[in-house]
Amino acid sequence: MRFPLSLPLLLAALFLPVAASWAQSSSDDGEEEGKSTGIEVVALSDAGVIRDLHFETREGIQKLDIYSRGFAPPVSYQGPPRIIFFRPLEGGENFDENRKVVGQVDLPPGASRVMLLFKKSAVAESEADESYRVFAFDNDLNRFPAGGYRFFNTAAQSLICWLGDNRFELGPDSQRIATADGDENGNVTLRIYQDREGELVRIYSSVWQIKDTRRTTVFLTPSDTRVQEVSVRKFVEPILEE
Numbered sequence: 001m002r003f004p005l006s007l008p009l010l011l012a013a014l015f016l017p018v019a020a021s022w023a024q025s026s027s028d029d030g031e032e033e034g035k036s037t038g039i040e041v042v043a044l045s046d047a048g049v050i051r052d053l054h055f056e057t058r059e060g061i062q063k064l065d066i067y068s069r070g071f072a073p074p075v076s077y078q079g080p081p082r083i084i085f086f087r088p089l090e091g092g093e094n095f096d097e098n099r100k101v102v103g104q105v106d107l108p109p110g111a112s113r114v115m116l117l118f119k120k121s122a123v124a125e126s127e128a129d130e131s132y133r134v135f136a137f138d139n140d141l142n143r144f145p146a147g148g149y150r151f152f153n154t155a156a157q158s159l160i161c162w163l164g165d166n167r168f169e170l171g172p173d174s175q176r177i178a179t180a181d182g183d184e185n186g187n188v189t190l191r192i193y194q195d196r197e198g199e200l201v202r203i204y205s206s207v208w209q210i211k212d213t214r215r216t217t218v219f220l221t222p223s224d225t226r227v228q229e230v231s232v233r234k235f236v237e238p239i240l241e242e
Contacts, residue, residue, distance in 0.1 A: 043116040045068045055085050162191045214238050
């Protein structure tokens, strides 16, 4: 039997969309299995080590350990734009009712990588009153590039900073990403001042390095000693080629 020329073309036209749909579905499934679509979250603590902090995602309850001297491995978060951290209360698995919220924060819109800083809340006077202020920073490479320094001022007073010739001011609980040109060895001087009744008083000075293989987050906090006016804590993150 001879088919009209148009019939094979018609059969091919009917088959191709089905095949293309199946191929696309197989490709999507493989991508989902091998790649997380969640936000990458890393955290630091300014309140000592925090262990087994619970938070809820679309995949269920997860736990997070937070350290004060370095980053723990990142976790993948898929859930609402506000992360709520809590402790389960004694007496059951119903986390909606049997839990105590100890901190929460809104994630930066559009960020695929986020860094969190946990600070002990002023209302937390004992371990039983565990409570944290949580700050969230956009950690995407295109907004916080290699070679850059991110400064965050947790002190109650404003600070005036120079990174090389780059001058910027940091109010309380404010941040700034700064870059500068180093000398032939990549060295640059960081100077920090306070405004005391109209006079700028230098409270910190040090030579740092600018390298395109890393980026650095810097926390400026009130010092516990009289030797320094402000404590400077640096966390260096190597940048690996993707």
